[in-house]
Amino acid sequence: MAVNKDYYKILGVSKDAPAADIKKAYRKLARQYHPDANKGDVASEEKFKEISEAYDVLSDDKRRKEYDDSRSVFGNGGFRGPTGGAPGGFNFDIGDLLGGLFNRGGGPTTTTGGRSTQARRGADVESEVTLKFSDSIDGATVSLRLTSDTPCSACSGTGAKAGTTPRVCPTCSGTGQVSRNQGGFAFSEPCRDCKGRGLLVDDPCPVCHGSGRAASSRTISARIPAGVRDGQRIRLKGKGASGERGGPAGDLYVVVHVSPHPVFGREDDNLTVSVPVTFPEAVLGAEIQVPTLGGMPVTVKLPPNSQNGRVLRVRGRGVLRKDGTKGDLLVRFEIAVPAEIGEDARTALKKYQEATGNHHPRAELLEAAKGE
Secondary structure, three states: OOOOOOHHHHHOOOOOOOHHHHHHHHHHHHHHHOHHHOOOOHHHHHHHHHHHHHHHHHOOHHHHHHHHHHHHHHOOOOOOOOOOOOOOOOOEEHHHHOHHHHOOOOOOEEEEOOEEEEOEOOOOEEEEEEEOHHHHHHOEEEEEEEEEEEEOOOOOOOOEOOOOOOEEOOOOOOOOEEEEEEOOEEEEEEOOOOOOOOEEOOOEOOOOOOOOEEEEEEEEEEEEOOOOOOOOEEEEOOOOOOOEOOOOOOOEEEEEEEOOOOOEEEEOOEEEEEEEEOHHHHHHOEEEEEEEOOEEEEEEEEOOOOOOOOEEEEOOOOOEOOOOOEOOEEEEEEEOOOOOOOHHHHHHHHHHHHHOOOOOOOHHHHHHHHOO
16 A cells, blocks of 8 residues: 555545445446456556555555554655654655555565666456355355466566567666655655656567566466355455566455355354244144255254244354354244135134134234324
8 A cells, every 4th residue: 555545535435434335335446447347448457456456455444544544644744843844854765664564565676787676566356256155155166267467478577579678767776666755755656757667668579568568367266265245355365466576466356246045045144044834833833844054954843822933043054154163043934824725724713713702913003003
């Protein structure tokens, strides 16, 4: 993250936006600017990288706090001492002061022409996958087709035509960064001449046109952990785009979509299921066979005089938690009314109605309605 970037503005959210709003804004923008949806559009690709960078910081509570604190101190010119500059009346490079905080994953430096150039971390890549409900509960290994930037194979990532070599940028001396004075502080920003690469290409590679990067498609296997939720964003470290000049690869973020199950649902770490029962079973009590996800049915004892919608809990038949324990299976019993009944059943029901004539289930409801 960089102190001179407004990540909230990039995602179009307020500075006090809750995590859910930040996630919603990111997903909307990511779909709009994803490289797969804008093939060959360099501007959209850069916008996608910027969006991913902003979300990577704001979705992490610790990094978001560090970013907010740093912006409040340095975002508008920083401290001002008696001379109008930095404390003590001297100037210093804020990039050097906060290098450890704002250059995470920047990687080591390499030497070109006797000068060091900063390695660059690869871009983060995002993909989506749709899982069956059972796979989201048990976990699954999926194949993902990814499109991302990699070093150009024609020039080995140098950006220069075969037989030539790039030269060190004289503006930034190969660092890829230049300092900009503001309020007594020197803020580092990418060099405009070399676009942060630290190198200039006089005779560009005809394949990548001097960028040193090329779009590449690859298929990887990714393990989706057990218990993943619909809409959850999983980070796979180092599975994104390759870095430059020895820099580390970016990360892969996989957004998981879960298909609904015809029988089971989910509430937090619990599975849910609705089981129909007859009226006599609800009144007299019964032992009911209840299905479980991926296993044999279990027998649940329904107590006598159970009301419609009663929920009973089967321990340990839910979703696997991070601590190794499992949630429960919540069984909701619903009284099923037959579409048709025979004459004997009708006669029996009339006798039951006569035998329970003193029971008025709506009396309390009607009385309570009069009170207001």
